[in-house]
Amino acid sequence: MTGMAGGVPASRAVGRVFFTDAASGRRSSCSASVVASDSGNLLLTAGHCVYSRGWHRDWIFVPSYDQGKRPFGVWRAEWFVTPSRWITHGRPEDDVAFVKVASSGGVRILDRVGGNGIRPGAATGRRRTVLGYPFLPPYRGDRQHYCEGVTRSEGRRMRMACRLTTGASGGPWLDSYDRSTGFGYIGGVTTNTDLANTTLWSPLLGGDVWTLYRYADQLR
Amino acid sequence: MTGMAGGVPASRAVGRVFFTDAASGRRSSCSASVVASDSGNLLLTAGHCVYSRGWHRDWIFVPSYDQGKRPFGVWRAEWFVTPSRWITHGRPEDDVAFVKVASSGGVRILDRVGGNGIRPGAATGRRRTVLGYPFLPPYRGDRQHYCEGVTRSEGRRMRMACRLTTGASGGPWLDSYDRSTGFGYIGGVTTNTDLANTTLWSPLLGGDVWTLYRYADQLR
Structure with a gap:
């Protein structure tokens, strides 16, 4: 189905990602989701959504993005973590990443939208x-x-x-x-x-x- | 404006392009337009729409694409031509390409949509x-x-x-x-x-x- x-x-913990692709230099988009982690600021996404022949830039997450609306704001990436094998070999079975985002106004994303x-x-x-x-x-x-x-x-x-x-x-x-x-x-x-x-x-x-x-x- | x-x-001679990106292996899209050429089957597009660390694959042109409609059909690329400097250096001032498409049912694209x-x-x-x-x-x-x-x-x-x-x-x-x-x-x-x-x-x-x-x- x-x-x-x-x-x-629909999930508040799932959002659209916008970034400048390191390989092409052009704006692109992906998806990501909030993890119910201890830090409260961790996202799950694909490896190629953070690294493709270089780390992507100007990476933002918009939870529950809907037709231009940003009901829970915009969250900026602070750290990307992906398997070293994704960087060295780029095989699809290693195409996973975690992204640490910055709190916004002192609020963790997990406390804002859940995970x-x-x-x-x-x-x-x-x-x-x-x-x-x-x-x-x-x-x-x-x-x-x-x-x-x-x-x-x-x-x-x-x-x-x-x-x-x-x-x-x-x-x-x-x-x-x-x-x-x-x-x-x-x-x-x-x-x-x-x-x-x-x-x-x-x-x-x-x-x-x-x-x-x-x-x-x-x-x- | x-x-x-x-x-x-709106122009019939302008369309949306779909292809599998050579750098990422994923489907992507660009734009292109028909040129009023002698061959009648030539398009103008950007270099990165045909080559990005390899030639893109499964490249099709949909003139006047509109909300899923394909009023003038789908045209398949036969040849890509881009400056050798675009391939070797990738500088934005060389980011141009011409694409030769196949006639469809014996009809040239220029005769179908103009250019x-x-x-x-x-x-x-x-x-x-x-x-x-x-x-x-x-x-x-x-x-x-x-x-x-x-x-x-x-x-x-x-x-x-x-x-x-x-x-x-x-x-x-x-x-x-x-x-x-x-x-x-x-x-x-x-x-x-x-x-x-x-x-x-x-x-x-x-x-x-x-x-x-x-x-x-x-x-x-």
Whole structure:
């Protein structure tokens, strides 16, 4: 099932990211989500949303972005953390990153919009909800969209049938998504699609990713 | 003046381009326009819309793309031609390309939608119309937008005050744009914007570019 995240499963903890791409020098966009971390200022996104032949610049996160509206403000990246293998080899199974954002007016982003839980070791083969901001047709980047489906493992990645396009990269794959609260548990992150836009992929989030998460969360 | 190219200055000879980016491996989009060439199948676009650390793949042109509609069909690239300096040095003043597309059902694209004229040696300091398909906010890539203004030279480039965003790259800068026909004379091509999206840049289209044009037009 693919649809517009209006009313039913839209999440305040998911937002659109804007940045200047290091490879092209041009403005681009991705998706990201808030993690229910100790620091309260940690986001999950894709590795290529922070690093592509260099670190991206002027990186901002707009939770719950909707047709130009920024209901919970704009949050600036302070730190990027991605596996060193993503930088050295750029393989899709390492395409994950955490982003530390600055508090805004003394308020942590987690306290402003909430965040998704960590439950390391979650398996594939279960039903998940994918959220993000695709911007290529038939989407326009202007609002949050979602897919729901069962994930299948594929080597060190997993896949789900989903028609979201470029721009959905970095959006979360959530277990036990609660439509009333808009939160769930992090089970993956969108990194790739196929040419026909029928399938999305995520890395399997294993122990090395959660080690990276703990490292990222204590940066200050 | 910036506005939506609905009714007044929309051009059939300008379209949206979709391709798989060689640098990122992901689908992306640009703009391009048909040239009134002898071959009848030549487009003008930006260099980075065909080459970025490799030649882009699965490159299609949709003239007059409008909210998912493809009123004049989809045209596939057969050849890309860009200055060798764009490939070796990637400087913005060389960021231009010509694309030869395949006829569709025996019909040349120029015969289907028309094209903009060549008038080598046109100067800066004159009033021009810029057209394209910006997709970052406040735009959504779903329809043609335009700017009109006076161009100013800046080294080997020229600039114009214009708020179009990423995705407008490759769109034409036209002299003597005729709002009734939707055609003009090629005076430049959008290649860059600034972070605040207040200004666009184009290379100065000099003799070397028109030599490249003649080479591209005879490819078959």
